[in-house]
Amino acid sequence: MRNLNIKLHDLDLRNPVMTASGTFGYGWEYEDFVDMNRLGGIIVKATTGSHREGNPYPRMAETAMGMLNAVGLQNKGIDYFVNEIYPKIKDYPTCVIANVSGSTVEEYEAVAEKMNGLENIPAIELNISCPNVKEGGMAFGTTCASAQSVTRAVRKLYKKTLIVKLSPNVTNIAEIAQSVADEGADCLSLINTMLGMAIDAEKRKPVLSTVTGGLSGPAIKPIALRMVWQVHKVVKIPVIGIGGIRNATDAIEFILAGASAIQVGTANFIDPFVTMKIVDGIEEYLDRHNVASVAELIGALRVE
Amino acid sequence: MRNLNIKLHDLDLRNPVMTASGTFGYGWEYEDFVDMNRLGGIIVKATTGSHREGNPYPRMAETAMGMLNAVGLQNKGIDYFVNEIYPKIKDYPTCVIANVSGSTVEEYEAVAEKMNGLENIPAIELNISCPNVKEGGMAFGTTCASAQSVTRAVRKLYKKTLIVKLSPNVTNIAEIAQSVADEGADCLSLINTMLGMAIDAEKRKPVLSTVTGGLSGPAIKPIALRMVWQVHKVVKIPVIGIGGIRNATDAIEFILAGASAIQVGTANFIDPFVTMKIVDGIEEYLDRHNVASVAELIGALRVE
Amino acid sequence: MKKFVHDFIVISNKRLNSNHFVLELLSPEPLSTMEPGQFAEVLINGSQDVFLRRPFSIHNADRQKNTISLFIKIVGKGTHALSIVQKGEKLNLIYPLGKGFRLPAHEKILVVGGGCGIAPLLFLVHTLHDRGVKSDIILGARSAGDLLITQQFSRYGNMFLMTEDGSAGEKGLVTQHSMFSKGSFAYQTIFGCGPTPMLKALDKIATAFGIECQVSLENTMACGIGACLCCVVKTTTGNRCVCTEGPVFDTRELDGWYQPIAKCYR
Amino acid sequence: MKKFVHDFIVISNKRLNSNHFVLELLSPEPLSTMEPGQFAEVLINGSQDVFLRRPFSIHNADRQKNTISLFIKIVGKGTHALSIVQKGEKLNLIYPLGKGFRLPAHEKILVVGGGCGIAPLLFLVHTLHDRGVKSDIILGARSAGDLLITQQFSRYGNMFLMTEDGSAGEKGLVTQHSMFSKGSFAYQTIFGCGPTPMLKALDKIATAFGIECQVSLENTMACGIGACLCCVVKTTTGNRCVCTEGPVFDTRELDGWYQPIAKCYR
Numbered sequence A, B: 001m002r003n004l005n006i007k008l009h010d011l012d013l014r015n016p017v018m019t020a021s022g023t024f025g026y027g028w029e030y031e032d033f034v035d036m037n038r039l040g041g042i043i044v045k046a047t048t049g050s051h052r053e054g055n056p057y058p059r060m061a062e063t064a065m066g067m068l069n070a071v072g073l074q075n076k077g078i079d080y081f082v083n084e085i086y087p088k089i090k091d092y093p094t095c096v097i098a099n100v101s102g103s104t105v106e107e108y109e110a111v112a113e114k115m116n117g118l119e120n121i122p123a124i125e126l127n128i129s130c131p132n133v134k135e136g137g138m139a140f141g142t143t144c145a146s147a148q149s150v151t152r153a154v155r156k157l158y159k160k161t162l163i164v165k166l167s168p169n170v171t172n173i174a175e176i177a178q179s180v181a182d183e184g185a186d187c188l189s190l191i192n193t194m195l196g197m198a199i200d201a202e203k204r205k206p207v208l209s210t211v212t213g214g215l216s217g218p219a220i221k222p223i224a225l226r227m228v229w230q231v232h233k234v235v236k237i238p239v240i241g242i243g244g245i246r247n248a249t250d251a252i253e254f255i256l257a258g259a260s261a262i263q264v265g266t267a268n269f270i271d272p273f274v275t276m277k278i279v280d281g282i283e284e285y286l287d288r289h290n291v292a293s294v295a296e297l298i299g300a301l302r303v304e
Numbered sequence C, D: 001m002k003k004f005v006h007d008f009i010v011i012s013n014k015r016l017n018s019n020h021f022v023l024e025l026l027s028p029e030p031l032s033t034m035e036p037g038q039f040a041e042v043l044i045n046g047s048q049d050v051f052l053r054r055p056f057s058i059h060n061a062d063r064q065k066n067t068i069s070l071f072i073k074i075v076g077k078g079t080h081a082l083s084i085v086q087k088g089e090k091l092n093l094i095y096p097l098g099k100g101f102r103l104p105a106h107e108k109i110l111v112v113g114g115g116c117g118i119a120p121l122l123f124l125v126h127t128l129h130d131r132g133v134k135s136d137i138i139l140g141a142r143s144a145g146d147l148l149i150t151q152q153f154s155r156y157g158n159m160f161l162m163t164e165d166g167s168a169g170e171k172g173l174v175t176q177h178s179m180f181s182k183g184s185f186a187y188q189t190i191f192g193c194g195p196t197p198m199l200k201a202l203d204k205i206a207t208a209f210g211i212e213c214q215v216s217l218e219n220t221m222a223c224g225i226g227a228c229l230c231c232v233v234k235t236t237t238g239n240r241c242v243c244t245e246g247p248v249f250d251t252r253e254l255d256g257w258y259q260p261i262a263k264c265y266r
């Protein structure tokens, strides 16, 4: 038996395989398929300060080996989360992490503070890809200043493991990563979706109600891998790799590039068993390469 | 017969279909397949101030519906271009555009000035995705200031149609586009490749000799389409759409998003006839939708 | 209802006309319980351009043979790839998904299908028939040649045909059937599936007669199991997932549908 | 040499062992002229994960039957997808590509193939044979079971076999054949194809004997026709495209290869 355990700041994960926010619901959607005992953790869908209806339909467009989504953070708000959802997910036999979103620093703070009180949520993932309404809609995660301001504010009141999830739609991801780390983030996760667009040529209309949306899936994997590598080189805190992962080889690539753990998103839609297959595949890789612990592979890329 | 003609600043193109720099060699590589009489134009491979060996092998990695390249501007320099290559390509029965690259503003100037003297090259495409050696390697195209400085310098001495090709690896493409337009660019082309990475998990090594490389192909189409749309909304000069185009539907999508013309890159490798098929397909689309001229479709996306 | 992921075996792929076909699929395990109106998410291999699964209604089920069938219209890359699968190949399905038609206790049922919308209705009338209810069924199409598999339907109910060109049955759209313009209307529930304009017209009729109307929606989906929130429809209580709370909805739940005439005129 | 893009028809797909197979492909038009050592870029459908074409050497050509064959080792997604193509299917090829072996006027030729490197060599010895030259051929593999299609080769030349475990022919690597350690060496040219270490070892032998050595390289390619500059090898005159100036190179042209012994010791 190889050692698949991973230490992610204060979190002890059974293995490095987690599910990405917004792609695994609250976990129960996959109850017929996935044995939570076999996952490193799950990141549940985004929670905001109050109820959000999200964007109008259509919210989805398929692209070459990827998809665009324009869900727009549909959720029932933090109070509903605390009262109705938390009780149902708090005893999952895996690490349950909440994804925290907002349009103002105050909203992030409000959600994070309430999350801090939930015993069985040992960590939050701060989704700073949301549009910063006060600064005209550019996402929080696209400038160092706004990424720092939200991280700083939440860090002050959130006492447990704080993961900040970076937006890839930036010129210099390493710079943003460093500035977020400087504000006391315990861990970084990347990448969120890339901003993209789809058009229906026959109708001469955008496919999505919001015109642009977030690109995910294997198409973005090379970009995600590059960003994880760039960030791992400059920050000292652990990095969680996300973007187009659909098999154990992909997962190993992210780990070699510097990820301490990985999240699987869109691939769940195609194969509900994919996370468990990735766990098996990582173990098989360790066997084949005679590596005792997956932790040895973190950042172990051989670059001449 | 539908009208496929396109006016691109001073250029009269037979149709909006061109070939992307670095993917169509100097044109003669495709002589057995492509009838140049049927193309809107070709952009030949990058020319720099002096001979460049490019990067070491391996230079290529396949990705999900895309590829990474790390060619590194291998070419024999502007003098060789003027003396040996220009005579062979100057009488092609299509619009021949040179792609100009460099690591310093002076190098861009030197190449552009010599290109200015070549009668049958009616336009250059300034490739500002190259690393700006003076500013520590970030590409010229990733900050407004450096994009402007190279555009301004070249604009002063280049008298014909100046196309500036933008890098997509930026937070705000519209801002860069606007600043380049302000400096007198006649036309913009976008996008160049996205920075990505590939890893060989078995060997635990990067696939490319340079670790990271440029991602092209259908995988990046949604991002390219979004950027063309964003840029078209803010600039008054024509835009050339590039990124993952492999059929007429893709081309029409870019035109609806605001492109006056399009370039086909990686798709040439898979189907050497693809450009001619796209021309046919655009004509068929115009017929089917009873549109008299392709120019009517530019930016004709119906957004509510 | 428990969901399964199974490799079904293609028993037959029958082409009905230039762009419709029926796949008969053998389940490797005893068929799950299923409601008419539920659907399956089908994994499509062999096409570079198909990334996500594709949702298709369960067209019919045969518990003796342990098979289900899918009735599919070729509209794009995925349906084209499915149209050429061969007998013996495997197809991976997640099923049964969503909520199906709520079957009423009464017997006064009208089932209306337009075009490809007949897909889930065969299983519906089959199930009703098994419960001793013989429904009335209106099927519509452009012309006689496009009226597919009406014969299968006629086993389970009384058929009324409509064609736009009048080449079979009455002439016009399904919602223009003469029964709707008679003073009296015998039904207590309408079940509909087809293009949205047809469903909206059906809903108007139901509204006018003050009866229930259940329609099956075909919103684009990414996951099919309630995880992604891509497939929502606006209901009177906010956005709800078509894949888990539908695809069948009572039109009274749908925002902007079922507007009682009275309300309109007040 | 003019290049063509043609849909070839699969005439047969013969599995040789667990990971090697030979495709025989019928050309829809009279076969182009081809040099041994040239290759084709094959379009692979039906695999989501294969985006670019894949290069394969022309293994043999039969002008009477108007066919070419490809000898392929399954190493990944593309070669796996090709391994299951069926008789009658079409495969789109760009061919003939690159520069092949430069055939010498003399007759003292040694052809050496290791593992999958035998692919282009059958067409080579076949062509030499048609010109009246019977080459000497060393084929090597891990063990007797891995020595494939040696019988085809033996039609065109004199065979010498090598296996790493000694289960057939001499024991050892092809480059350890006893002929190389004899004082005299009869050949004026060595043609080699196989893994790079083997080719480098062959080159050392050629260098030692002061004779010409031509090797076929397998650099990864995107276009196969000289347009992308992805496939370069470092030569004594700078980076050159393997797809247009190779795949066959005289080792004297390759940077870091063929180092005359004299030079090393001076």
Ligand SMILES: Cc1cc2nc3c(=O)[nH]c(=O)nc-3n(C[C@H](O)[C@H](O)[C@H](O)COP(=O)(O)OP(=O)(O)OC[C@H]3O[C@@H](n4cnc5c(N)ncnc54)[C@H](O)[C@@H]3O)c2cc1C
Binding pocket: A062, A200, C039, C050, C054, C055, C056, C057, C058, C070, C071, C072, C073, C074, C075, C076, C077, C078, C079, C080, C116, C119, C120, C217, C218, C219, C220, C221, C247
């Ligand atoms: C619950 C449900 C049940 C369905 N049942 C059936 C069925 O039984 N039989 C059947 O033939 N079809 C059914 N559909 C529709 C079917 O899923 C689509 O036709 C199919 O996914 C199209 O795939 P494609 O790859 O061929 O088309 P694509 O190449 O992806 O698209 C082709 C064109 O069709 C449009 N399109 C694709 N999917 C949809 C959609 N869901 N709604 C509206 N437009 C769409 C695209 O925008 C595009 O213009 C059902 C859909 C849902 C959601």
Ligand SMILES: Cc1cc2nc3c(=O)[nH]c(=O)nc-3n(C[C@H](O)[C@H](O)[C@H](O)COP(=O)(O)OP(=O)(O)OC[C@H]3O[C@@H](n4cnc5c(N)ncnc54)[C@H](O)[C@@H]3O)c2cc1C
Binding pocket: B062, B200, D039, D050, D054, D055, D056, D057, D058, D070, D071, D072, D073, D074, D075, D076, D077, D078, D079, D080, D116, D119, D120, D217, D218, D219, D220, D221, D247
């Ligand atoms: C001119 C030329 C002629 C060739 N002739 C033959 C032939 O006749 N028969 C034959 O079996 N093969 C031949 N090859 C190699 C063949 O092209 C590759 O094996 C094939 O492209 C692999 O495709 P895949 O999708 O199966 O592998 P992938 O899934 O793409 O890759 C699987 C593994 O193989 C490695 N790989 C892939 N291509 C190459 C390559 N070109 N060089 C080194 N490693 C590679 C990858 O890095 C990866 O580790 C030739 C290559 C060239 C350039």
Ligand SMILES: Cc1cc2nc3c(=O)[nH]c(=O)nc-3n(C[C@H](O)[C@H](O)[C@H](O)COP(=O)(O)O)c2cc1C
Binding pocket: A020, A021, A022, A023, A045, A046, A069, A071, A073, A099, A127, A165, A191, A192, A193, A215, A216, A217, A218, A220, A242, A243, A244, A245, A263, A264, A265, A266, A267, C228, C229, C230
């Ligand atoms: C439908 C959908 C909804 C998503 N919702 C969220 C979200 O609420 N919060 C968040 O941080 N990321 C969200 N994401 C982004 C994913 O968590 C992940 O970062 C991204 O999809 C890239 O990973 P993948 O390629 O494996 O899908 C969403 C992605 C998808 C496809």
Ligand SMILES: Cc1cc2nc3c(=O)[nH]c(=O)nc-3n(C[C@H](O)[C@H](O)[C@H](O)COP(=O)(O)O)c2cc1C
Binding pocket: B020, B021, B022, B023, B045, B046, B069, B071, B073, B099, B127, B165, B191, B192, B193, B215, B216, B217, B218, B220, B242, B243, B244, B245, B263, B264, B265, B266, B267, D228, D229, D230
């Ligand atoms: C092998 C290769 C070489 C390229 N070389 C250049 C170049 O020299 N100059 C340039 O401006 N763009 C270069 N590009 C970028 C393309 O011109 C184009 O912008 C990019 O590939 C996106 O288009 P595509 O997805 O259609 O390939 C190159 C692309 C590839 C794949």
Ligand code: FES
Binding pocket: C220, C221, C222, C223, C224, C225, C226, C227, C228, C229, C230, C231, C232, C241, C242, C243, C244
């Ligand atoms: S399709 Fe994902 S929630 Fe309905």
Ligand code: FES
Binding pocket: D220, D221, D222, D223, D224, D225, D226, D227, D228, D229, D230, D231, D232, D241, D242, D243, D244
């Ligand atoms: S593979 Fe493109 S130049 Fe050789």
